[in-house]
Amino acid sequence: AQKITQTQPGMFVQEKEAVTLDCTYDTSDPSYGLFWYKQPSSGEMIFLIYQGSYDQQNATEGRYSLNFQKARKSANLVISASQLGDSAMYFCAMSDTGGFKTIFGAGTRLFVKA
C-alpha cells in the first residue's frame, strides 16, 4: 500500500528566507509521481510542482524546488525567498502507476513572518 508522511504539522519562516517542508513516501510501485499542492485559507488546491519517479533531475518551478531522494523515499519541497503570501497549508501527494489515484499527506501549515 502507498503512504505519504508529512511530519511537520506547522513551520515558521522569516520573510525572504528559504524553508524546507518534509515529505516521505512508501510504495512498491517502480513508477509513481509526487506532487506538492498549496491550500490557502480560501480552500482552493493550487498545484506547485511535480516529480516523476524516473526523472533524473529535481523538479523546479520558480521559487519552488523539489529535493527528490529516491533511495531515501523523500520528496521535500524547498521554497526560496519566502513571501507573506506563502502562508498556507502545503500538501505532499503521490500518484500510483498510471495515475489512477492520488493520495495525500497530512499537510504542513507554513507561517511566514514579516
Add this chain to the structure above:
Amino acid sequence: SAVISQKPSRDICQRGTSLTIQCQVDSQVTMMFWYRQQPGQSLTLIATANQGSEATYESGFVIDKFPISRPNLTFSTLTVSNMSPEDSSIYLCSARTSGNYNEQFFGPGTRLTVL
C-alpha cells in the same frame, strides 16, 4: 490544463436530507475523482468516477451513501445521501488527463455544513 467548476460552492443542509454536487470540466479528461476534506484534515479519496459505469470506491466509502454519476468525459455528480453532521466537509472534484501524469487539477470545492 483544465478548469474545473463545482456547484454549489457551499450549502447548509438538514440532517437526513441529500445533496448533489455537480462538477464540470472545461475539456475532456480521462479520470475524475471525488475527495473529501474534513475540517482541519487532509484530502481523502472517496471514489474514482468512471464514465458510463459504476464508480470505484475507496475503503470506507459506499455507493449507497455517496452515489456518483459520470455520463460523459467532462461532467460528474456526487450525492451525499441521508446526511448527518459528520458529513460536514469540503468536497472536491479532481481530474487528470491520460498520459499527462504530471497534472492533476482540482475544483474550488463545495463546503457542506449539516445541521
